[in-house]
Amino acid sequence: MITIKDVAKHAGVSVSTVSYVLSGKRPISTATSQRVRRSIRELGFHPNAGARALASSRTNVLALVVPLRTDLNLPVIMQFVSSIVTTAREHDYDVLLLTKESGADEVHRVIASARADAVIVMDVEAHDPRIPALRELDVPVVLVGVPADSAGLNCVDLDFSSSGARMVAHLADLGHRSVGFIGSPPAVYERKTGYATRFLSGFARCAQQRGVMVHVHPCAPTFTSLSSCLDKLLLPEVGITGLVVHNEAVLADVVLELRRRDRRVPEDISVIALCPDVMAATQPVPLTSIAVPAEEVGAIAVQMLMRRLAGERSSEVRLLDPHLTDRGSTITAPHMADR
Amino acid sequence: MITIKDVAKHAGVSVSTVSYVLSGKRPISTATSQRVRRSIRELGFHPNAGARALASSRTNVLALVVPLRTDLNLPVIMQFVSSIVTTAREHDYDVLLLTKESGADEVHRVIASARADAVIVMDVEAHDPRIPALRELDVPVVLVGVPADSAGLNCVDLDFSSSGARMVAHLADLGHRSVGFIGSPPAVYERKTGYATRFLSGFARCAQQRGVMVHVHPCAPTFTSLSSCLDKLLLPEVGITGLVVHNEAVLADVVLELRRRDRRVPEDISVIALCPDVMAATQPVPLTSIAVPAEEVGAIAVQMLMRRLAGERSSEVRLLDPHLTDRGSTITAPHMADR
DNA sequence: TTCGGCCATTGAAGCGTTTCGATTTCCGGA
DNA sequence: TCCGGAAATCGAAACGCTTCAATGGCCGAA
DSSP: OOOHHHHHHHHTSOHHHHHHHHHOOSOOOHHHHHHHHHHHHHHTOOOOHHHHHHHHSOOOEEEEEEOOSOOSOHHHHHHHHHHHHHHHHHTTOEEEEEEGGGHHHHHHHHHHTTSOSEEEEOSOOTTOTTHHHHHHOOSOEEEESOOSOOTTOEEEEEOHHHHHHHHHHHHHHTTOOEEEEEOSOHHHHHTTOSHHHHHHHHHHHHHHHHTOEEEEEOOOSSHHHHHHHHHHHTOTTTOOOEEEEOOHHHHHHHHHHHHHTTOOTTTTOEEEEESOHHHHHTSSSOOEEEOOOHHHHHHHHHHHHHHHHTTOOOOOEEEEOOOEEOOSSOOOOOOGGGO | OOOHHHHHHHHTSOHHHHHHHHHOOSOOOHHHHHHHHHHHHHHTOOOOHHHHHHHHSOOOEEEEEEOOSOOSOHHHHHHHHHHHHHHHHHTTOEEEEEEGGGHHHHHHHHHHTTSOSEEEEOSOOTTOTTHHHHHHOOSOEEEESOOSOOTTOEEEEEOHHHHHHHHHHHHHHTTOOEEEEEOSOHHHHHTTOSHHHHHHHHHHHHHHHHTOEEEEEOOOSSHHHHHHHHHHHTOTTTOOOEEEEOOHHHHHHHHHHHHHTTOOTTTTOEEEEESOHHHHHTSSSOOEEEOOOHHHHHHHHHHHHHHHHTTOOOOOEEEEOOOEEOOSSOOOOOOGGGO
16 A cells, blocks of 8 residues: 555655645645655555544545435435535545434434534425434534524525515416416425425415415325316316426326316416426426526535535525526416406 | 543543454453443544544445436435445445446545445446456445456346346246337447346247247337337237336336227236336336345345455355236236137 | 463554644845 | 845654553462
8 A cells, every 4th residue: 555655755755745745735846746746646646534534633525414215306316416426526525425314313423433524414304303413513514405493504405485486476477367386295384394385485475466366285196186186276266377386296197187178288277387307398298497406506515515614604594596497388378268 | 522542541441442342352341341331421432433444444434336317217226325325334334425427536546545445336337337447446346237247246236137037937927928028228238238138138038938929129218119119019910918118218108008009908918017116016007017126236235245344255246036026917818819 | 389371451553644843955135 | 154034844743543462360270
């Protein structure tokens, strides 16, 4: 195994000089620096991570807590992870994988044993039981998702509230006056899972401002549940001309079922969804949608961490502006009389 | 920060004694051991990973290379990862996450800098370009998947060849004499991606043995491609009574399209698929299937690694027996005359 | 009573870095 | 010619653990 000693000998300098060349923490003459770098290259030297961690109390590793058992929105999770790993590497950090299922104890262990310098926790819920333990940690922590009490925490997520508002505004701009909402399963709202509630409240608030009538129906991930939602929404007296869907599980069926009921999208009804872009794009009728910007969220999470690691003291909650992609499934509202 | 020194002082023993209590590498009297353990608990001591690694040249970390950009079979990948992380933790190992996209260099870096003791590489292809570099590593490596030349490598995967054979046997036992095969996209076979080819050859070999006629059609992941496959397969003169599907992308459409063409499953045609269990179970007609036993593969991968880390020298290729789950979509072949 | 031998425990030498004075070198100004 | 000081480099002390050789106690056999 090649050590820094070998490099020093090979380059004819002291061990500390090699170290300073590598870290740049002291000025080294260009000549020496180049000679050292050359030796490093020729010998194929890689600094021993353990020794480095021991001496500097920096591991250059960040722990990432991922919900691996999730059955839903795997694509989004993968995008997060992928973007986090990539961004971390750009900052010369490696990523240690922890599962959400194993809880906050594992995070504590990893930090207490100095295996990682910081933590990113994905899939944080409004009243996440892990939060007290995470607060105790005296290393930087970034949460993906926003808990009910976010004081003193670093969080990043899509701005669900303004996403809801944005969708209403989009439909209102197109002249829609009555809009349906197919939501997540009732349990999700009861549990106050946070993002679902925030999306809905942004939706409702904007609708009120714009004078749009809304008809909200949570929907279990079953065909029968969806079917009964649509039964109610499509009653003539309800007269919706737009439909907002926040439920990935039934999204495909919404589209199929509307067609089966002879409602054309978008001629008879405009549909807009909150879901991954691929999902929106691959429906029989490509759907206008807002997606969770997973790549961006991941990258920002890492950047927030890096700033904290660099000494920044403050904490912040970053809510990302929604980006609405128009795929043509939303058009000017038909006049009621036309139906 | 609590160190082993603090524990030693607190327990009134030497530092080395604490170490031996922890590692069990020397006999320690029960009295002392308990006193030490109590101190550890009371002080909340966690051994510093870096120091440990430095002194013992063991990191208790394994590197896991995951294909994060994959769009397909994410569920399977997640199952792998989940099972690998869980099993690794049972052996007191943590998992460092690397992406397939970043290539073999990253693996080399991680090993050369002693960040990890061993490597698991997922999604290995027949002529995987990373293999030469992986062979050079002088740490244990386990591949999930079997490359064309597996000599001297540790590999684990489903036995695709016998899976193909098993499906034919299942259908043959039910009296089917003519069977269709909807395969992966042509490119997959041309690239000799390994598992697809092996599955197909096991299928063909067994069919010949059992005197079953086979009609093989690779299929692109598009509706038109599928449609033309079915056009050919459902010609009266072909007379298939069974259908094997090895193409997750079009599986759902196969079922829908058969129905649209008035072929009932299983009364008119028996269908069996190679796909994740959830996928098979959630079709309109639950499908008899063979699944990649991801949990098992992951656990075995870790176990193989642990044995190598414990000093075992040999290498092995483990092909797991397929497990066929009958969900009722395959029944006794109808007589030709009935049609 | 003495001694060999075993068991439990200890002290100290690393492991490969980083980092903090300390030292050397070199330069310009007096 | 000498000196002060900046720039570049060096030496050695940590960092917290493992592990090896050595020590001390104790027991049973002689």
